[in-house]
Amino acid sequence: MYRITVLPGDGIGPEVIDEALKVLNVISNKYNVKFDTKKYLFGGIAIDKYNTPYPKETEEACLNSDAVLLGAVGGPKWDMLDGDKRPEAGLLALRKSLGVYANLRPATLFSPLRGSSPLKDELLKDGLDVLVVRELTGGIYFGPRGTEKTEYGYKAYDTEVYDTKEIERIAYIAFEIAKKRKKKVTSVDKANILDSSRLWRKVVNNVSQKYPDIELNHLYIDNCSMQLIKDPSQFDVILTSNMFGDILSDEASQLTGSIGMLPSASLRGDKVGLYEPVHGSAPDIAGTKKANPLATILSLAMMLEYSFDMVDAAKDIRQAVNNILEDGYRTADLGKGKILNTQEMGDIVVKYLKE
Incomplete structure (x- = not known):
């Protein structure tokens, strides 16, 4: 029961x-x-x-x-x-x-719906089977936030916060899943700008050392958004933060023909x-x-x-x-x-x- x-x-x-x-x-x-x-x-x-x-x-x-x-x-x-x-x-x-x-969040294109995808047929010749592994209880959605009165009106803030443990545990999930798929993880961040993303990349790299058979690469969120449209077949498991995962999974969903x-x-x-x-x-x-x-x-x-x-x-x-x-x-x-x-x-x- x-x-x-x-x-x-x-x-x-x-x-x-x-x-x-x-x-x-x-x-x-x-x-x-x-x-x-x-x-x-x-x-x-x-x-x-x-x-x-x-x-x-x-x-x-x-x-x-x-x-x-x-x-x-x-x-x-x-x-x-x-x-x-x-x-x-x-x-x-x-x-x-x-x-x-x-x-x-799996984005799988059922072959009968190939014609429903907004992508050109040649981009889907290898099908579409992407799994977005999104961290769900940390990041900007759960960080310090608020709205304060100012001299000219208001200011509002939402803060992106991640610690080592939060990143490690979601990384382990992604690598374990990748073992049963195509053995490839793409970690998505904005490490050229954000401190939280720099820590994200460092921790993911450390976890990857325990998975020598898994291919790991890193993409910035803006590049990944473009690559999903340009060549979705390059992806297997996408590992990313709460907000980036929210966005990427919805984008990936449209490639399958319908959310x-x-x-x-x-x-x-x-x-x-x-x-x-x-x-x-x-x-x-x-x-x-x-x-x-x-x-x-x-x-x-x-x-x-x-x-x-x-x-x-x-x-x-x-x-x-x-x-x-x-x-x-x-x-x-x-x-x-x-x-x-x-x-x-x-x-x-x-x-x-x-x-």
Whole structure:
């Protein structure tokens, strides 16, 4: 029995979560494994009821579960709130309370979607399979910040802070993953300008000494952003800081044809894992059944693999998604094909899994 805390969140979050839970039910029956799932309020919807994005009841449930499955949070309704009261503050608090410092964001181009990528076909001849390993609980998002009154108005500051331990532990994650892939790590920083990046590069170099079989190179964030567009096949594992990883993973996601295809996992050793699609709450299409649930379903596959060691079940889901795309089924964001709505796409994933 695995206990999963489910946080549907806001916007399209509840819609895509429901489709993932249908898939989980099939996996439960197919592999004779029981999952105890329970939904809790989180994000904007929790603000409306409890005046906080991360209620105590939700936090306790997350900390006492085996994994957390999250939809998405935020929307215009809460944009005018103070920073520490907004739904996104709840997301930072969730990551902090779980201690999930390693964010894994795979950008994989399913071959049937090759035509949906904005890149020229010759740039994709070797496919696209990049894993962004992003440090998640340090850096500028968690450093000292504030807003102060000045003679002419205000000044605001956000501070990038990293220490050796924070960099070491995320570097080890990246190198261990690279051992099982193409044995290549690209560390991304801004060491020509930032002290925090100079420390980052020094620590990563030290960790790399323990992995002589892994190729390591370094790129500045601006160059890496360009190289991802120019020649994405050069990358395998990209190791980087919180803010740079946030930016690069969204860029990489667009190379796959749609952000609606991108899952993510946030991990910390033997602690609870957090799984969520890379996309946001998309309030403009909430309730229209246009949302693509595949990123959430693929996040579920990552949960099965990383939290429950159900590697075959994860492969089943990924193969079902690939077969569905091969057969021409699409949601609206994926372009031309047999267009399905959110629920229909979830249903067909279930169908292919059963077959």
